[in-house]
Amino acid sequence: MSDSVATDGDMTMTDAATLVNQWPHEFHRGAEGAPVLLLMHGTGGNEVEISKLVAHLDPEATILAPRGRVTEQGMNRWFRRLGEGNFDVDDVIVRAGELAGFVEAAREHYGLIGQPLVAVGFSNGANIALATALLHPDAVSRVVALSGMYPFGDRDPITFDPAPASPIALLLLNGATDPMAPAASVRHLEAVATAHGVSVERHERAGGHGIDASELELARVWIQKNQEVAGQ
Numbered sequence: 001m002s003d004s005v006a007t008d009g010d011m012t013m014t015d016a017a018t019l020v021n022q023w024p025h026e027f028h029r030g031a032e033g034a035p036v037l038l039l040m041h042g043t044g045g046n047e048v049e050i051s052k053l054v055a056h057l058d059p060e061a062t063i064l065a066p067r068g069r070v071t072e073q074g075m076n077r078w079f080r081r082l083g084e085g086n087f088d089v090d091d092v093i094v095r096a097g098e099l100a101g102f103v104e105a106a107r108e109h110y111g112l113i114g115q116p117l118v119a120v121g122f123s124n125g126a127n128i129a130l131a132t133a134l135l136h137p138d139a140v141s142r143v144v145a146l147s148g149m150y151p152f153g154d155r156d157p158i159t160f161d162p163a164p165a166s167p168i169a170l171l172l173l174n175g176a177t178d179p180m181a182p183a184a185s186v187r188h189l190e191a192v193a194t195a196h197g198v199s200v201e202r203h204e205r206a207g208g209h210g211i212d213a214s215e216l217e218l219a220r221v222w223i224q225k226n227q228e229v230a231g232q
Contacts, residue, residue, distance in 0.1 A: 023066055023067070023069070023102050025064065025102075026039075034058060034062060037054055039051055039054070040120070040128055041067070041068065043077050046076055050065055077124055079095040085149075087153055092128070116142075122146045129148070130150075133170065137166065141164055141165075158192065169198070170198060173218060174186050175208045175212075181209065183204070
């Protein structure tokens with residue numbers, strides 16, 4: 001691979017390789033025509049653990065699973081927080097920009113440009129996926145958020161302009177009595193995103209924080225539908 005070949009933007013192949021190689025992640029190439037699943041773990045998780053979800057979502061998908069680069073008491077996270085449910089919003093915004101840069105570099109480095117990409121995140125991973133889609137939709141425009149919530153506190157920093165190349169679509173899957181992703185925050189996320197023209201599908205199940213088998217089936221169907229839309 002020549003060091004002098006440039007991408008469509010400002011990043012050379014060498015730049016992309018450096019960025020990707022410096023970020024701990026899992027990558028497994030899937031079947032031709034299958035989507036890329038960008039998988040984001042929750043607090044205390046890792047890229048290997050979250051990659052196991054692919055078996056339930058699309059076994060033929062390409063896996064791209066980076067690791068959160070913030071630590072809290074030794075646990076991997078995607079951004080800092082000031083307390084349970086109290087996010088450092090400035091850090092959320094910075095980390096979302098970093099993740100968008102990683103995704104764009106990984107597309108170049110692994111030859112994924114033009115392939116449909118769907119982000120699937122759990123808990124803290126869902127929150128960074130949502131933040132990235134709402135701030136950087138040209139990098140991530142489709143998100144399955146498992147036990148996620150509104151990631152921007154009392155702010156509304158959705159500022160994408162001009163309109164993204166692909167319409168933003170979110171699938172929100174939550175437990176009705178989840179104390180870590182309260183229903184009020186999820187409703188606020190839906191309202192803010194919808195007000196900005198984002199397509200939102202929301203499902204609420206009985207129970208709290210976690211991933212339910214019924215949610216994985218909803219996600220599988222949604223990913224297939226949105227993969228086809230992205231590939232048009």
